[in-house]
Amino acid sequence: MSELGIVRRNIKRADRALVDQLSRFGVATVHEAFGRLGLMKPYMRPIYTGTQVSGTAVTVLLHPGDNWMLHVVAEQIEPGDIVVAAISAECCDGYFGDLLATSFKARGARGLVIDAGVRDVKTLTEMGFPVWSKCISAKGTVKATLGSVNIPIVCAGVAVEPGDAVVADDDGVVVVPAAYVQKTLDAATARDANEGGKRAKLESGVIGLDIYEMREPLKKLGLRYVDE
Amino acid sequence: MSELGIVRRNIKRADRALVDQLSRFGVATVHEAFGRLGLMKPYMRPIYTGTQVSGTAVTVLLHPGDNWMLHVVAEQIEPGDIVVAAISAECCDGYFGDLLATSFKARGARGLVIDAGVRDVKTLTEMGFPVWSKCISAKGTVKATLGSVNIPIVCAGVAVEPGDAVVADDDGVVVVPAAYVQKTLDAATARDANEGGKRAKLESGVIGLDIYEMREPLKKLGLRYVDE
Amino acid sequence: MSELGIVRRNIKRADRALVDQLSRFGVATVHEAFGRLGLMKPYMRPIYTGTQVSGTAVTVLLHPGDNWMLHVVAEQIEPGDIVVAAISAECCDGYFGDLLATSFKARGARGLVIDAGVRDVKTLTEMGFPVWSKCISAKGTVKATLGSVNIPIVCAGVAVEPGDAVVADDDGVVVVPAAYVQKTLDAATARDANEGGKRAKLESGVIGLDIYEMREPLKKLGLRYVDE
C-alpha cells in the first residue's frame, strides 16, 4: 500500500564486522545457532557450488516478468551487501544476467538471492558472482511496473528486513535479523567448537548413541532390539 | 491423425551457415533477438554444463514409456542436426542412453533435446554428447507403438517444425523458425555489439538508471525516495 | 504396528561378493537386468556426480522432521552396507550432515539413500561420502519420536527389505532383492557383453533399425515414409 513505489535509502545495516564473521560458518550451523529459524525453502539453489558468503540484505520487491526494480536497487548497494529479491507472485523468468551482475559487482555486492529465475549462468560462474535462485531461465523481462526497494519482504518463505544478515552456501540461504546477529554468532562459535570433539570421536568409531547418551531415553520410549 | 506413423524424409532445413553462426550467441541473446519468443520451459536442463550449441531440428513424437521412434529418427539425422523429441503425454522414463548417443553422434547429431528422461549420463558426459532433458532416469522403455518423425511437435511448451534452428546452452533451449533465422541473427549481432559498451560502463560503476535513462520514467510513474 | 520402535539386528544380507560385483554395472544396466524393476523415482539425485557404488541395505524408517533413528541405525552398519532411509510422510528437512557421515563412514557404510533432505553437502563431497536424496536442505531436525531399523520400508517408490542389494550412480538408485542378485548379475553381465558389439557397429554408422532388425515390424505396424 504505502509500501509500493518507494525506495528507502540509508537503511540501518547489521554490524558489518559481525556479519562478516558469520561467513566462517555454514548455513546449517547458523540456522541451528539461530534457533532453527530463518531458513529459506530448499528450492533456493546456488547457480554454482563451492561458495560460502555472508552480507547485509538490500531488499527489492518485483512483479512477475518485470525486472525494472533491479536497476533501482543497484544504486542502493553498498560494499558487503547481498541483494535479496522477492516477486509479488511466483515467476521463473530470468530477471538477472551478466550485465546486472557486472553492475552489482562493481557496486560491491557479494551476491544475489532471488525467488525467481536468472540467466547467463555460464558468464556469472566465470565472473564468480554467486546467485541463489529458484530457477534458471533465459526468459526476458519487461520494465513497466513499480516495485519497491528496502521494504520488508518475504523471500522463499522467510521474512527479510533491509539490513538483516544473510548467509548462503551449498546448503541454501539463512537470514538473521540484525538484532540477533551477535547472539547467533556466539551460538555458532560454541556449536562449532563443540562439534570438533565429536567429529574425532565419531571418526574413531564411537557412535552417537553413546556420545549423546541416547540409549536410556530411547529405551524409556520403548525401543526394542530383536535378533533375526 | 494423418500425422501418426509417418516419417518425413528430405525435410527443408534452415540455412546451415546461418544456424551455425547462432551458436556464437547464448540462448538468452537469441531469445531476446527473436522477440522474446521460442524459449522452452525452464525445466529443460543440460545433463552437463558448459556447452553452447546450435543446429537444425529433426523432430520426433514418442509415446509414454516407448522409445522406438528414436531408432527411426536416427536414420534421418544429417550432420549439424539436433534431435528434438516430444512425448504424447508427460513421462520421465530414460528414453536415451549411451548406445543411441553413439549412433546419433556417428550420424552427425550435435545433441538431443527431449521432453522426458535420459540415462547413462556419466557416459554421455564422457562422450561429450550434450542432452537437454526434463529428467534423468534409468527407467527402461519398450518398443511397441508407432510415433512419427519430422512432424510439427510441441516440446517443453514450444512449437517446433522440422528444420527450425535450435540453440541450447546452460540457460536452456530456444527454437527459431527457419524463416526468422537471418533476422534473429542480425538482431543478436546488434544486441551483442551494443552490450559490450554497456558492460564497460557498468564495470566502472555507472548504473543502469543512468545508462538507460530510467530516472525520468520511474519518477513519472511515482517512484519516491525516502531516507530512513 | 508391531513394526514401530524395533531394531532388527543380525539381518541376513545378500551375498557380499555378488553384491560387490554389481557395482561394475551402472544402474540402468542392473535395472534392465532385473526385469526393469526396482528403480527408485527419478527425484532421487546424488549430491555429487561420478560415483558408482553397490552395497547391502540397512533400512530405517523415520518421521517428518525427526532424525533420531539415524543414530540408532549407525550401530547396525557393517562394512559394505548402504543405509536406506524412508520417512513416514514427505519431508525435505536436512536429516543428515557431516557428523553423521563421519560416523557412518567410520562404521563402513558406502553411502546413504534417503527419501528426504541432507545438509553439509560441501563437506560430504570433500569427505567423499556419497548420498542420494530428494533434496538438499539445512533445516534442522529434532530427536523425539521412535521409528524402526531394519524393517521393510518403501523408499522413493520401491519396497526395500533389509539386506537387499542397492546400486546407485548418476542415473539414480536401484534395489535388487537378495534372492535375485545372482540372476541379475548374470543378466547384467550378458547384457553388457552384448552391448560392446553393438556399440562398435553404431560408432561405424550402422543404425539400430538394421542392427535390431526393426524395419519389418515397423512396416507391419504401418510406418510410412514420405518425401517432402
Place this chain on the structure above:
Amino acid sequence: MSELGIVRRNIKRADRALVDQLSRFGVATVHEAFGRLGLMKPYMRPIYTGTQVSGTAVTVLLHPGDNWMLHVVAEQIEPGDIVVAAISAECCDGYFGDLLATSFKARGARGLVIDAGVRDVKTLTEMGFPVWSKCISAKGTVKATLGSVNIPIVCAGVAVEPGDAVVADDDGVVVVPAAYVQKTLDAATARDANEGGKRAKLESGVIGLDIYEMREPLKKLGLRYVDE
C-alpha cells in the same frame, strides 16, 4: 517477432455446425477419435464440474502478470467462440474475473481456456461461465505490455491455431484443427455407437478379455496364470 503486438481479425473458423456437434461427445472420445492427439496437459481443470462444451478458438498470447490483451481479445469474440489464452512464461496470476466474464459472455463466448489463473470463481460459477485453468488465484495483474490476438499459440502443451475446434469437459480440454473436424466427428460418432454394444455386454458380466479377444495375444506374449 512479427507476431508480437498484432490482432488478427476475421479469422477463418472451423465449420460451426460441425463444431457444435462435437459437444455431444466427451473430451476422451474426441481425443481418441482425433488419433489420441490434441489433448492439453491434465493440470487444466474446470473451475466447476458438469459442463461439456465445444466452440471455435479465438487465441491470445499474454505476458506474466499482465492481462491487458484479454480486453483486446474480447472485441474479436463471435458467438460460439471459446477464448484460448497462453502466457509467454508460466504464471498463476488471476488474469480473469467476473467483469471480463460478463463481457465475454455478452459477446457470445462459450468459455475460457487459460494456461494461468482465474479469480472470482464463485461468481463465475453462479454466472455459469465455464473456465478451464491451471490455477485459481486472486492475484491481480497489470496492463502494461502488448501481446497478440489470433496468432498460433501453445496452450498447456498443445499448438492452437485461431479457428480450431475446442472441446472441454470434466476430463480436460482437447483441440482439433479445423481441417480435421469432419473426420474427427465421424470417428467419434462411430466410436460412440460401437461403445453402446460393449457397455451392455460388460454390464452383463462378460469381460473385455473376451469382447476384445485379448486372450490369444496375451498368451503369445507370455502371460501366465498361476494358482496360489
Place this chain on the structure above:
Amino acid sequence: MSELGIVRRNIKRADRALVDQLSRFGVATVHEAFGRLGLMKPYMRPIYTGTQVSGTAVTVLLHPGDNWMLHVVAEQIEPGDIVVAAISAECCDGYFGDLLATSFKARGARGLVIDAGVRDVKTLTEMGFPVWSKCISAKGTVKATLGSVNIPIVCAGVAVEPGDAVVADDDGVVVVPAAYVQKTLDAATARDANEGGKRAKLESGVIGLDIYEMREPLKKLGLRYVDE
C-alpha cells in the same frame, strides 16, 4: 523378474466380515489404529466426494501409457474387492474410463485406487463408481505390454499385497495387511468410542490442554506465557 507377465488366481483375501466393518471408520481413524502406517501419499484424491468404502485388494502392475492389464485384472475381481493399480513409472494417462468401470462394477468391485489418471469422471460419478487417483486425464492408452496381476506392488508410497484390506474416503486411502485387520479393527473401535466423550467436552468449551493434561509436560519443556 519372475514377477512379470503373471496373473495370480485364487489369492487369499483378508477376512471379508472384518474388512467390511472397517468401512464404518474413516481413513484417519484406521490409519491411527494401524499405528500411523499404511497411508498412501496425499496426492491420491477421490474423483467425487462423500464416499467411504472398504474392500480387499486385487493388485495390478501396469506400464506407462498402457492399460492392457486392467482388462486382465477384471477377471480376477470378486465381489467386495477394490482394485489397486500401480504403474512402473510415473504417468498421468487416463487408464480407466466408463467401459472398464461398467465391467469392474458388474464383477462386484467396490472401487479403484490407481497411481495414475482416470477419465470419463462425469459418467463415473453418475454411475457411483468411486475412484481414487493421482490425476484426471482424457489421455488414451495402448495395449501392448505385459504387466502382472496380484503381485506385491507399491502404490502411492505404500506396499500392497493382494488380499490386503483397503479403506478409502475423502481423506485418502489406507492399506492394512490381512494379518493386522482384526487388531486394527479393535483399535479403531476403541479409539472411536474414546473420541465420543472428548467431542462432547470440547463442544462445551473445555480445551485439549486440560482434557489431555498437556499443561504440565508443556511447562516442563519450557513453554512460557507472555502478556502483551
Place this chain on the structure above:
Amino acid sequence: MSELGIVRRNIKRADRALVDQLSRFGVATVHEAFGRLGLMKPYMRPIYTGTQVSGTAVTVLLHPGDNWMLHVVAEQIEPGDIVVAAISAECCDGYFGDLLATSFKARGARGLVIDAGVRDVKTLTEMGFPVWSKCISAKGTVKATLGSVNIPIVCAGVAVEPGDAVVADDDGVVVVPAAYVQKTLDAATARDANEGGKRAKLESGVIGLDIYEMREPLKKLGLRYVDE
C-alpha cells in the same frame, strides 16, 4: 530464537467492526484494495467451496509432523478469530481434524488457515467449519516439540502478525495488517461501487477497450490490427 516456546496472550486485534465488514468483499477485491499485496500462494485451497469469511489472526508456528501447538493456540482463540498456522518446514501431514475443529468452533473461531494438511474433511464440511489448507491428508502427527503462539509468522508466502485481518473465500486467502484495515475497507467499498456500473455496461456488450479508454495507449505502444 527468543521466539520459540512462547505464547503471547492478550494480543491487540484489528478493530472487530471493521474486520467484519471486510467479509462483504471477496478476496480478489480486498487484495486489490490493499494495493495488490497480502495474498497467500494459490496452493491454499478451501476444503469446501462457497464460504466467504473475515476475522482476526491468531497465529501459531508448528514443526513438521507435530500438531501440539494447535492445542495451545485453542486457548487463545476469541470469538471472531481465524487461526493462521505455519510450519517450520514444508509438511503435508493432517494437523487438524474434527476434534480440534469442535474445540476451535466452541471457542468462537471462524476458520483455520494452515500451510499444511488437514483431515476429517467430510466431517468438517458437515460441521461447517471452513479450512484453507495446502493439502488434505489423514497422516497423523505427534505431540513432542514446542512451537509458539501469536508470534509473527510467514504462512504460504505472506508475513502475518497476530491480530491482522484475514479474509478468505473460494479465490484464496488475503491478510491485511491491522493498521491498513480502514484504508483497505474504504478502497474496497469504492472499488465495489465502481464495478457495478461497469458490469452493467459490459453486460450490454460495450467492451473494456472503450470503457477503460484503452485504444489510444494500445495504439501508441504499436498494437496493429490485421485482416486475414
